[in-house]
Amino acid sequence: MDMPQRYALIIAPADAADPREDFADTFTPIDVTAPALSVGELSTQRGDGVFESIGVVDGHANEVEAHVQRLAHSAELCDLPAPNLAQWRQAVAVAAAHAPAGEAVVKLILSRGVEHGPTPTAWATAAAATDFSTVRRDGVRVVTLDRGYDLGAGERAPWLLLGAKTLSYAVNMATLREARRRGADDALYVTRDGYVLEAPTASLILHRGGEFVTPAPSGGILHGTTQLSVYEYLESRGLTTGYATLTIEDVMTADAAWLVSSIRLAVAITAVDGTPLASDPALTAELNRFLLSPR
């Protein structure tokens, strides 16, 4: 989880076609502890908006392009006005410049705006990241939890917004609480028909038989920016990566398994539903060194 915000700026959303190179006059820094949003905000009333969490290391924001592109994709799935990507890139840069040293997180939020209002509401925050060094070293125990959907639900029913990173995260948070109640650190979502999908806030990657695989990003799964980065890294080392339909059995019998995400980065799955899993501490450390480097 993030630490309290230290810096925030309100963004007056520009039209996607606005050709300006400098959007500085659309940013308004605010006091993060002061009231900034009205109770008419649809983000608060209905979780109606989209977001991104970007890892920042010593002021450098990582994977910015993948994050702003996914923000635009999520906005499209939610019928929100297309964000101006140049404006959002600049907002990330400004927020990252105000982030504390070490590991930090820049969060982008694009809300549908105030009810009956003319435009979306948008803002970015910067805060120190939680210290995840222990879990990066020791890994996480996960429990498998039913996502309720079958594997085809996302493609069949795009109004379920399974491919969008929306502000409606109550279920993701409830799933993490259930995992902790069961004595685990995290959860692995499983479809009704027995396939593994992702964790509530992370993607799954397996190493098996010399190949790295992750569940195919269909409409039912969020395409992980960190997973894409890890794949680029592995491929640059000449390793084979791919997408597949995976079962719990595939996870249990993998040579190693990780949950990867933008802030916690790569953590080994050390147990699934109480059964220990093989892991690869050297490769985990190597992946995290890569993920902490400027990209």
Next chain:
Amino acid sequence: MDMPQRYALIIAPADAADPREDFADTFTPIDVTAPALSVGELSTQRGDGVFESIGVVDGHANEVEAHVQRLAHSAELCDLPAPNLAQWRQAVAVAAAHAPAGEAVVKLILSRGVEHGPTPTAWATAAAATDFSTVRRDGVRVVTLDRGYDLGAGERAPWLLLGAKTLSYAVNMATLREARRRGADDALYVTRDGYVLEAPTASLILHRGGEFVTPAPSGGILHGTTQLSVYEYLESRGLTTGYATLTIEDVMTADAAWLVSSIRLAVAITAVDGTPLASDPALTAELNRFLLSPR
């Protein structure tokens, strides 16, 4: 949809066991157009909280007890601190007293609060309601849309929060947009295994063979406060009501079908996926006269 808020008060949540009779000093009226919430609010960041919308007619709030009880039930499902019901009843009364004449809506919101903060954030708003007189007279055309889940998902997987009225309503809103794209006014959610559940913001009631039926409120469906009121009314008239597992075919062949909710009240379903449905304008009008009367 609601109109812009006209009145709002922030509620400092009291402990559920607080025995006070007067909570007036825990209410702070605010300017609804002014900033009131910080960007650290988990309602905005993750749709992490619960809510209720209460119908108000000429200053009288209807079904208050059912709504505050459901708020408490939703809070429990979301592991939020139990609300003090006396405090919330009083908040409803204060907000309703400030609601405009005619039909209005009082909305209650209980958020998990500011990230890493000590307590939930809570507020109530009052606003004029949209004029639904035309749709109450003419009814709505619905399309059936896949909810992705099977009928047992809610009971099997309580972390999906299907029985809680959470602020994570992005999917409900996307479903209504999809219905409108398809030329309909509203949607009827159908399970993966072919059963009808509810509309994104309303409950379904059918009249068939002299009996009124609604889908059984399992963990997979929100128990509608208006549906309960309608059942009480029908029973007081000596009519038979019940709960059942219902299919689309049951809707298509019903003598009449309604969507019922706290603000729009009872509206006839006049078509399902383009096929006209029988309706009962006299009973619809009677139900709405009852629902508009003080209860």
